[in-house]
Amino acid sequence: MENEPDTAMRRYGMRIAxxxxxxxxxxxxxxxxxxxxxxxxxxxxxxxxxxxLGPLQTKEKKVYATSDRWIxxxxxxxxxxxxxxxxxxxxxxxxxxxxxxNETDLKASAVDGIVFGSVTPSYLSSPPxxxxxxxxxxxxxxxxxxxxEFYCIDSSLACSTWVACLRQAYLLISSGAxxxxxxxxxxxxxxxxxxxxxxxxxxxxxxGTVAWCTAVPVEExxxxxxxxxxxxxxRDGDIISTPVGGSKSPIHSLSDVTDYRNRLTMxxxxxxxxxxxxxxxxxxxxxxxxxGWTMDMxxxxxxxxxxxxxxxxxxxxxxxxxFHGKVLDAGGMFGNTTTASIPLALALNADALNVGSRFIWxxxxxxxxVSIVLGQIRHDVRVLTAV
Amino acid sequence: MENEPDTAMRRYGMRIAxxxxxxxxxxxxxxxxxxxxxxxxxxxxxxxxxxxLGPLQTKEKKVYATSDRWIxxxxxxxxxxxxxxxxxxxxxxxxxxxxxxNETDLKASAVDGIVFGSVTPSYLSSPPxxxxxxxxxxxxxxxxxxxxEFYCIDSSLACSTWVACLRQAYLLISSGAxxxxxxxxxxxxxxxxxxxxxxxxxxxxxxGTVAWCTAVPVEExxxxxxxxxxxxxxRDGDIISTPVGGSKSPIHSLSDVTDYRNRLTMxxxxxxxxxxxxxxxxxxxxxxxxxGWTMDMxxxxxxxxxxxxxxxxxxxxxxxxxFHGKVLDAGGMFGNTTTASIPLALALNADALNVGSRFIWxxxxxxxxVSIVLGQIRHDVRVLTAV
Numbered sequence: 001m002e003n004e005p006d007t008a009m010r011r012y013g014m015r016i017a018x019x020x021x022x023x024x025x026x027x028x029x030x031x032x033x034x035x036x037x038x039x040x041x042x043x044x045x046x047x048x049x050x051x052x053l054g055p056l057q058t059k060e061k062k063v064y065a066t067s068d069r070w071i072x073x074x075x076x077x078x079x080x081x082x083x084x085x086x087x088x089x090x091x092x093x094x095x096x097x098x099x100x101x102n103e104t105d106l107k108a109s110a111v112d113g114i115v116f117g118s119v120t121p122s123y124l125s126s127p128p129x130x131x132x133x134x135x136x137x138x139x140x141x142x143x144x145x146x147x148x149e150f151y152c153i154d155s156s157l158a159c160s161t162w163v164a165c166l167r168q169a170y171l172l173i174s175s176g177a178x179x180x181x182x183x184x185x186x187x188x189x190x191x192x193x194x195x196x197x198x199x200x201x202x203x204x205x206x207x208g209t210v211a212w213c214t215a216v217p218v219e220e221x222x223x224x225x226x227x228x229x230x231x232x233x234x235r236d237g238d239i240i241s242t243p244v245g246g247s248k249s250p251i252h253s254l255s256d257v258t259d260y261r262n263r264l265t266m267x268x269x270x271x272x273x274x275x276x277x278x279x280x281x282x283x284x285x286x287x288x289x290x291x292g293w294t295m296d297m298x299x300x301x302x303x304x305x306x307x308x309x310x311x312x313x314x315x316x317x318x319x320x321x322x323f324h325g326k327v328l329d330a331g332g333m334f335g336n337t338t339t340a341s342i343p344l345a346l347a348l349n350a351d352a353l354n355v356g357s358r359f360i361w362x363x364x365x366x367x368x369x370v371s372i373v374l375g376q377i378r379h380d381v382r383v384l385t386a387v
Numbered sequence: 388m389e390n391e392p393d394t395a396m397r398r399y400g401m402r403i404a405x406x407x408x409x410x411x412x413x414x415x416x417x418x419x420x421x422x423x424x425x426x427x428x429x430x431x432x433x434x435x436x437x438x439x440l441g442p443l444q445t446k447e448k449k450v451y452a453t454s455d456r457w458i459x460x461x462x463x464x465x466x467x468x469x470x471x472x473x474x475x476x477x478x479x480x481x482x483x484x485x486x487x488x489n490e491t492d493l494k495a496s497a498v499d500g501i502v503f504g505s506v507t508p509s510y511l512s513s514p515p516x517x518x519x520x521x522x523x524x525x526x527x528x529x530x531x532x533x534x535x536e537f538y539c540i541d542s543s544l545a546c547s548t549w550v551a552c553l554r555q556a557y558l559l560i561s562s563g564a565x566x567x568x569x570x571x572x573x574x575x576x577x578x579x580x581x582x583x584x585x586x587x588x589x590x591x592x593x594x595g596t597v598a599w600c601t602a603v604p605v606e607e608x609x610x611x612x613x614x615x616x617x618x619x620x621x622r623d624g625d626i627i628s629t630p631v632g633g634s635k636s637p638i639h640s641l642s643d644v645t646d647y648r649n650r651l652t653m654x655x656x657x658x659x660x661x662x663x664x665x666x667x668x669x670x671x672x673x674x675x676x677x678x679g680w681t682m683d684m685x686x687x688x689x690x691x692x693x694x695x696x697x698x699x700x701x702x703x704x705x706x707x708x709x710f711h712g713k714v715l716d717a718g719g720m721f722g723n724t725t726t727a728s729i730p731l732a733l734a735l736n737a738d739a740l741n742v743g744s745r746f747i748w749x750x751x752x753x754x755x756x757v758s759i760v761l762g763q764i765r766h767d768v769r770v771l772t773a774v
Binding site: 121232234241242282367 | 396397398475477478506507509510511512514517518519520522523532533534537539540542544545546551555559561563574578579612615619620624627628629632633634636638641644649651665669754755757
């Protein structure tokens with residue numbers, strides 16, 4: 001840390017005082033996912049018959065085929081949670097945030113702002129989830145008749161969202177603009193599943209998390225201006241994409257919805273081909289170089305949990321460069337919760353969050369994008385879970 | 388400016404070096420809006436007859452009733468632009484940004500990041516527009532085989548988005564984290580119109596803008612850490628809201644789409660009742676107080692152009708508190724372009740952007756939210772328009 005180049009400025013440091021994670025109770029096994037995909041295949045075949053078309057070809061049928069064994073072997077996931085009907089991203093976030101306010105000494109009136117990371121906003125265009133959460137937490141917009149200053153933003157960067165939001169929090173807190181911020185990572189990914197394609201159907205899950213970020217003296221900073229690194233490659237945007245439903249291609253017909261064209265698609269082979277060598281190699285190295293750190297300094301790692309097998313390949317490459325830290329994950333029990341995956345992994349491994357530990361948190365995916373942060377735990381972290 | 392309280396920190400100041408604005412060619416008059424609403428009313432009445440229901444009641448018919456005269460009188464809008472079929476938010480932004488790169492000395496390789504403000508993202512969940520724009524501008528993700536650091540984020544805060552994004556840019560640039568940032572305000576609002584409700588049908592329009600923000604010495608800073616002020620009131624979230632299509636209430640049936648339940652709704656009377664006295668009074672005063680400024684110091688104002696009549700009421704209140712500056716707007720010729728409205732007003736009034744002028748830019752709307760920034764133009768601004 002002493003070697004940190006001081007090209008960027010801060011008045012305060014930032015710590016994460018507490019992390020809270022919520023996951024819905026409804027557990028969905030790999031077997032249920034496989035059964036649902038089979039059901040869809042039968043439905044599509046029946047539709048085709050009705051329209052005088054032949055049955056699906058072997059190649060077309062393949063995208064519906066999966067099993068518990070296949071998912072565990074190639075993805076490493078055992079189950080995931082799905083939110084209830086009517087439970088949106090705001091509800092997942094509010095559960096985690098209310099737990100945090102109830103169980104810590106953070107008062108609603110001391111919260112200065114909310115950076116709400118999600119790729120599945122509760123409402124299109126308006127209202128913003130950050131504003132809705134303010135209300136859910138009982139944070140009052142007026143104080144003695146005067147409007148109370150409050151910072152809100154909804155942000156997204158596909159699977160890299162959470163680290164990108166943490167960087168926003170760091171800029172706000174380290175500059176002195178705000179003191180206490182809630183960084184949300186919450187997603188109801190179950191609604192984004194295309195049930196005619198195993199690529200995402202086998203992985204996505206729902207969860208809500210909140211990280212209470214607060215100002216500390218610079219010498220107690222967990223992070224540093226040079227410890228955030230990010231990358232994007234928009235030319236690879238189609239590898240993880242929702243074809244219909246955004247402004248580029250609005251919903252025009254019922255079949256857009258019934259054929260799940262407004263759901264996420266993924267070219268898993270391309271993700272693996274591009275992301276593994278990049279995050280396993282030059283991206284992590286660039287982040288370390290910027291901070292003046294080396295792989296062997298790292299005690300802990302948390303990677304966006306899109307696929308545990310893929311993450312293992314990344315960590316193996318890191319190990320070849322001197323990494324011998326502990327990898328924290330959700331053990332394949334919650335699926336890919338997108339913006340919630342890293343904070344969820346941290347919350348589920350509270351015992352590992354020891355003072356002194358140096359960590360790398362690496363988020364990557366749609367865009368393509370990569371967001372990496374390096375830091376050192378310098379205070380006890382309160383961890384709360386309702387999973 | 389000398390009185391600015393120095394509770395927040397910066398290494399650099401920020402200027403806006405250039406603003407570029409694009410609007411589609413397709414002009415939509417008030418008469419065409421009125422005709423489209425009439426057509427919808429007839430369609431709904433025909434549907435009701437088919438289902439054995441009586442015609443719409445007088446009260447129900449009211450939401451379809453408008454005219455050129457009514458819109459000009461109560462909203463102040465004359466026309467707006469609609470993007471072409473297949474033209475999404477990314478295309479509106481790319482047009483403005485390519486114009487800027489072509490006409491200024493900013494090279495693609497000198498752009499360090501993109502803060503993409505929009506409430507109508509091109510794609511749901513992924514890919515992010517900021518990453519797509521990187522590609523459209525020819526900003527390369529690799530440099531000599533190594534991943535090139537690049538900052539991306541997509542952000543939204545309903546109608547307050549643009550000022551909130553400018554604040555993010557200020558934090559990134561003033562801390563020294565990046566040097567050249569493109570702040571996008573782009574929205575294809577025409578796809579968010581509920582054609583069975585005049586509230587938004589009479590106002591929304593499409594546009595794309597980019598502000599090139601760049602680092603300057605602190606003593607040339609246009610802004611200051613204390614010159615941004617923001618507010619939210621999530622309990623009023625339902626006043627401007629999209630009922631269906633987000634994670635809180637996903638699309639379940641064709642009627643969700645055909646009845647426009649996945650489009651924006653607005654309780655215009657409540658917006659007026661809450662926003663006008665707030666922005667006209669205590670919100671603007673709180674922003675000025677935080678900066679140590681007074682109303683009479685302001686030379687220029689740009690307000691989110693949701694409704695010119697409403698804005699006039701706000702400015703009248705400001706005038707009562709000593710404001711005697713010039714108000715910049717798009718003159719009701721582009722409608723409410725949401726995240727694009729303030730930069731579009733600036734671009735259309737290039738002659739007023741004189742060195743030395745102190746300004747207030749006030750964004751407000753869905754959430755409810757308010758985001759205000761105060762500043763002083765200290766360098767020539769290059770303005771480009773393709774409208």
